[in-house]
Amino acid sequence: MESLSEELMQKQANLNSTTNELQQLRDMSSHQKKRIAEMLANLLKELGEIGSTLGSEGQEVKISNDAAKLEEEFTVARLYISRMKSEVTNLTQRLQDIENKEQDSNKKVTEYEKELAECRLLISQHEARMKSLQESMREAENKKRMLEESIDSLREECAKLKAAEQVRDFLGQCK
Numbered sequence: 001m002e003s004l005s006e007e008l009m010q011k012q013a014n015l016n017s018t019t020n021e022l023q024q025l026r027d028m029s030s031h032q033k034k035r036i037a038e039m040l041a042n043l044l045k046e047l048g049e050i051g052s053t054l055g056s057e058g059q060e061v062k063i064s065n066d067a068a069k070l071e072e073e074f075t076v077a078r079l080y081i082s083r084m085k086s087e088v089t090n091l092t093q094r095l096q097d098i099e100n101k102e103q104d105s106n107k108k109v110t111e112y113e114k115e116l117a118e119c120r121l122l123i124s125q126h127e128a129r130m131k132s133l134q135e136s137m138r139e140a141e142n143k144k145r146m147l148e149e150s151i152d153s154l155r156e157e158c159a160k161l162k163a164a165e166q167v168r169d170f171l172g173q174c175k
Contacts, residue, residue: 037070044077047084054087 033070040070040074040077044073044080047077047080051080051084051087054084054091
């Protein structure tokens with residue numbers, strides 16, 4: 001009987017020890033679930049902030065402390081991450097398109113600046129040519145004036161000579 005009693009006590013001690021271990025494991029499991037729920041809540045909060053920064057709807061995913069809903073909430077978080085990934089992909093594509101357009105615009109601006117410089121050079125060449133032509137026209141006008149003055153003085157001299165010749169002819173006839 002004593003051996004049964006000892007065996008019962010030993011089994012009782014083992015049961016108590018196992019019960020204590022089980023309780024510790026339950027406590028640890030509960031603590032781990034709380035930590036996981038807390039970490040998931042923080043993760044979702046940060047994801048919500050990132051989502052609002054990216055310009056998405058900024059949907060906030062709420063985490064309850066109910067461990068039974070943890071898997072469901074984790075699935076919701078994965079869907080939210082997937083949506084944010086799509087948004088980031090779209091933004092990346094838009095950014096790449098904008099950068100390509102910027103490069104094209106910069107090329108066009110460079111071409112237009114080159115064309116503008118060529119036009120300015122052509123304009124300055126034409127202005128120099130016009131200035132040269134105006135100077136030539138002034139010189140030609142001055143020569144024309146001088147020639148007209150010479151013609152006028154030669155005509156005057158010619159008229160004087162004709163008058164003198166007529167006077168001489170008249171005097172020659174009178175004699």
